[in-house]
Amino acid sequence: MSALSFEDLNIWFGEGRDRVDAVKHATFEVARGESFGLVGESGSGKSTIMRALTGLVPHCSGRMAVNDQPLGRKRDKTFYKTVQMVFQDPYASLHPRQSVDQILSETLRLHGFRDIDPRIEKLLDDVGLGPAFRFRYPHQLSGGQRQRVAIARALAPEPSILLLDEPTSALDVSVQAEILNLLTDLRAEHDLTFLMVSHDLAVVAHMCERIAVMQAGEIVEVLSVEEMRAMTPSHPYTKQLLEASLGYSRSEVEAVV
Numbered sequence: 001m002s003a004l005s006f007e008d009l010n011i012w013f014g015e016g017r018d019r020v021d022a023v024k025h026a027t028f029e030v031a032r033g034e035s036f037g038l039v040g041e042s043g044s045g046k047s048t049i050m051r052a053l054t055g056l057v058p059h060c061s062g063r064m065a066v067n068d069q070p071l072g073r074k075r076d077k078t079f080y081k082t083v084q085m086v087f088q089d090p091y092a093s094l095h096p097r098q099s100v101d102q103i104l105s106e107t108l109r110l111h112g113f114r115d116i117d118p119r120i121e122k123l124l125d126d127v128g129l130g131p132a133f134r135f136r137y138p139h140q141l142s143g144g145q146r147q148r149v150a151i152a153r154a155l156a157p158e159p160s161i162l163l164l165d166e167p168t169s170a171l172d173v174s175v176q177a178e179i180l181n182l183l184t185d186l187r188a189e190h191d192l193t194f195l196m197v198s199h200d201l202a203v204v205a206h207m208c209e210r211i212a213v214m215q216a217g218e219i220v221e222v223l224s225v226e227e228m229r230a231m232t233p234s235h236p237y238t239k240q241l242l243e244a245s246l247g248y249s250r251s252e253v254e255a256v257v
């Protein structure tokens with residue numbers, strides 16, 4: 001059974017001469033419980049695939065399914081109960097005038113929960129924030145703490161799938177590993193499936209079991225993290241990407257991965 005499946009997905013923006021084919025014939029599946037990464041250079045179409053899944057692109061063709069249920073054009077509440085997103089910039093994704101308590105309680109109420117108080121306490125605990133953080137506002141939090149709140153909000157509906165769009169790239173290097181480790185722990189504790197976009201191969205290798213490499217809107221290769229570590233990709237672009245990101249030396253690759 002697959003958590004996510006994409007079959008011959010095509011996504012484009014604009015019409016006629018202005019048309020940009022952002023994603024072409026993308027086909028891949030993410031198994032339940034798997035962590036799957038999308039990597040590739042800037043503009044290769046990674047984020048567009050995620051946006052298409054959440055129904056946020058104007059034109060697309062092909063088929064997408066969540067837990068083997070085909071997706072139509074509209075995303076309903078059931079979709080957001082199953083699939084949640086964590087964005088790159090936690091400051092932009094949290095409302096500046098809402099306290100952590102308001103951010104979490106609003107999401108919990110929206111999804112029909114009534115036992116708001118214990119759920120907020122549990123969510124804060126899950127993301128490693130104590131009860132003292134509950135009444136703080138985003139500007140009173142560090143970047144890493146803000147991303148923890150964004151992760152707590154994503155977990156609030158008890159989803160089974162998290163979409164992670166460059167979840168640590170806006171953070172200080174010193175807290176990136178903390179957040180990645182937190183996400184890894186949460187995946188195990190909550191039986192989550194991850195679809196993660198990153199331009200950083202070291203991050204994806206740390207977090208994912210399989211990786212799709214994108215170039216100019218196409219998936220050129222799907223490989224396992226072991227194949228990536230062994231530097232045995234079959235597509236020349238993947239090899240180029242690996243060498244550019246991690247250097248030529250095998251020991252250097254092992255050190256980073």
Ligand SMILES: Nc1ncnc2c1ncn2[C@@H]1O[C@H](COP(=O)(O)OP(=O)(O)OP(=O)(O)O)[C@@H](O)[C@H]1O
Nearest residue numbers: 013020022040041042043044045046047048049199
């Ligand atoms: N709203 C839009 N209107 C027109 N073109 C768009 C729009 N959104 C994305 N594109 C184009 O689609 C292509 C894919 O963009 P996308 O953001 O998916 O790339 P990406 O691989 O996620 O890049 P990055 O790592 O820089 O975020 C790019 O050529 C981009 O310019």
